[in-house]
Amino acid sequence: MTDQDPVLDLSGLTIDFGARRVLHGLDLRIGRGECVALVGESGSGKSVTAKALLGLLDARVATDRFTILGQDAAALDERAWRRIRGRQVALVHQDALVSLDPLRTVAREVGEPLREHSVVPRAERAAEVRRLLGSVGFPGGSRRASQHPDELSGGLRQRALIASAVAARPALLIADEPTTALDVTVQAQVIDLLRALTSAGMAMLFISHDIAVVSQVADRIVVLRDGQVVETGPVEQILHRPGADFTRRLVQNALEPTFTDIGDRPAPGREVLRLEAVSKRFGTAHHPIVAATDVDLRVHQGEVVSLIGESGSGKTTVGRIALGLLSPDRGSVALDGEPWNPLPERARRSRRHRVQQVPQDPLSSFNPRYTTRRVVAEALRAQGRPAGTQEVAAVLDLVSLDADLLDRMPRSMSGGQRQRLAFARALATEPDVLVADEPFSALDATLQAELVGVLDRIRQEHQLGVLLITHDLGLAARISDRILVMRDGVVVDQGTPKVLIESSDHPYTRQLLAAVPRIRTSPRVLR
Template structure:
């Protein structure tokens, strides 16, 4: 998507980048021998697994690699200047003016105590780029308009938590581009957003490159997003570049086995019933023109759902009063939502951000009460009862969250996290059961005394699954369980959930914004739009031939498969 520009000097020209951090016994190398060149009007993507060095590489370009980082390079030119000679003042002048940074989690990146207007205008005031509050306010409103923020004058006074996920991400992009930087660094800017919002965010970044000739460095584990915007792609693994080149060539005909594995692990319509992590990238030379196809191993066969519903949701509704706007009608989060989950069944709950998925999950889990309707668990009343009355049924319903680390007691070690759901066991019997559960989810027993914060993202998600299984539940609510994981770790976790579900017959309520993932795991699907059910039925029927315009719009936003 490069555009023609007059500037001959590359924005970034780095050769032999090495980044090391202090570690026990010496220095730990996290990036080794990396070359990176970004021209004006060009998008370069860094892809790879978590821990491959993508974010450290990007942050090194603006001297934010992290505490204690030692950054060296044979050549390190930023806008033609040798950055190896930069002092702290030089880096401060560069950040925000020459280079803007868009982070992954807008809610964490934006100051919760400051309104959006102050966040976006900070770079203008700190660098004294404009004089007077009126000029700054005008630029902030104009920048918010550029990123498609509705009613920008009103958004100036709102805090981050008052905006939807998509609007927060727009505010973050506005803050990054307010000073008109020539280089934009976007670090996982679409993670955890639904397909429509991903399209919008990627479109905003692409438009910035087209309109201003800025360079874009995109860090992402979403290969579909990369395919839609990047001119060149660099594939990293364990701090080294394993493959690079024009995006179309690398993603269509990858040379390296690691790149092929990343592409093949993406769920699609053809991956249903198979192990994602087992995928192999195969060239079929028997055809007149060689084709690429993916081969996968099947998951264990599953028993068809039977018996009475494990969960019955009947006509639930939920309203929230708008803070400080008593004259305005209440916000309707859910209205007359009904569905059932049978034993052994996987029910997918899909919809865009703000459709009511999370509110529905909280009501099912008994964390919120519906204003209308009721929820039954195992044929017993669940909603509208005090927790003391639900306590006997509580172990039968478990939860796998999107961010497991925030759900763990920070004082607990791995053994304690799992043992939370083993109240009836003590001593050696409890330890033996914890070890068996860790083995069941593919975690080594030498992790027993580790704190969860020292584990990788995939290990934490496996630990959350082990904790849920410890209670021997009949229903598990999976709320975006892999949206923050890179594609290869996502494949491993989804395979694990599929294998355990096949073996144990546990019912799953699987909530996700990823249509292809729901197509891969679910038997039936319920589509939510603005708090209402607009479509439901077998997943193959609904997603292959949707009858509602909203479902069709969700499917239209899903990127085309990388491999046919």
């Protein structure tokens, strides 16, 4: 094999789930040091392609040609695939928290592929782990490396996952939505890291629904829609001379982010959630991690209040304290004017239904054995309400989900459908407050707009108070009445969307605005 031979050479890839074809004849050819991006909306076939390229898909997969480093991958059995995964082809998932072993430290996670593939002698593994973590900008040395995934911010988890993926020095890295759930600052850092990997000669398949992010890292783009290739070509051509209407719409949506203020709204109702001087610290006395310091927050009926900030700023900690899942070290939380946190759980239990959570990753929050019907019925029964087909269907209708999904398993639904189901489960208890933690971050722009509309309609019709946790300032501006900006556990700025976007003079708020990804104006220099 010569240097000009492709790392991946794929022709005519089709994928069938039973009688349904989800991918129709995909061709991909990726050389050393090249990044090819698969772009498309949710359900277009991007992630099933990634699994097929790793021999991980439980479906009927057919190809005309499929080689990795010149080896016929279509003929590999499971034993042969285990030797190739991690060593020749590696995968970086979208959700690092789900991908990383919760029982392993970061050091053990990164060290596993070194051991499995005998990359370096045993005596050199610890030093190689430190080198790998340093190469992806993972801070804190041995102290951070001895932590578990749940002790890290989203950005640090993603860096640890990338270090683990590249540990065995694969020729091809498949990055499946690696930046989607990250704030704009950490997103930019991860993009720089991925660029460095391709500059060092690694081939990369970058999967994303965000063409603005893709434009920062890719050499060529393949646009998918409903399992079919709509358009393919160099970045310059796709961004500046798109031939298909679908591609043109994707590009137009990403040209310049919009920060649309919601304008006038009816006056909010009574106060349903109040946090006063809430503070929380983790870690030890010698190594404290300050998650929240003197946070004050109010949410009224029919009002959306957003907490925005970088990964690790303390947003989720504040949300968990509002839910009563964490107790503050100082300060207090009141629910509809009555004490809520800190209190013993037995004192909260009768009111637990009044504040509900919508998680970022709904699939991991559902019982994997439950159908859609059972997910909603369980929430209804917890309140002593009828949970028959008619009642469950009525709850699904609140979030515009069809009743024909009642007997579907959530894992077989699209990302947008699963997120709607998470909203439905929360609404089944008729809450006063929703705490929605990054509920839209993993969705493409079309689905995100649909779900924002659903949330806005629910807020108005049911006079809900919503605490929205997000890193997306543009999204917060479209839906929020007020925005609080957090950094290092402290609320550093707050106001209406219009005031923050047009008038804020706080340098951190301006930094968040400036960091929103935009389509680059010139392509990378192809190597």
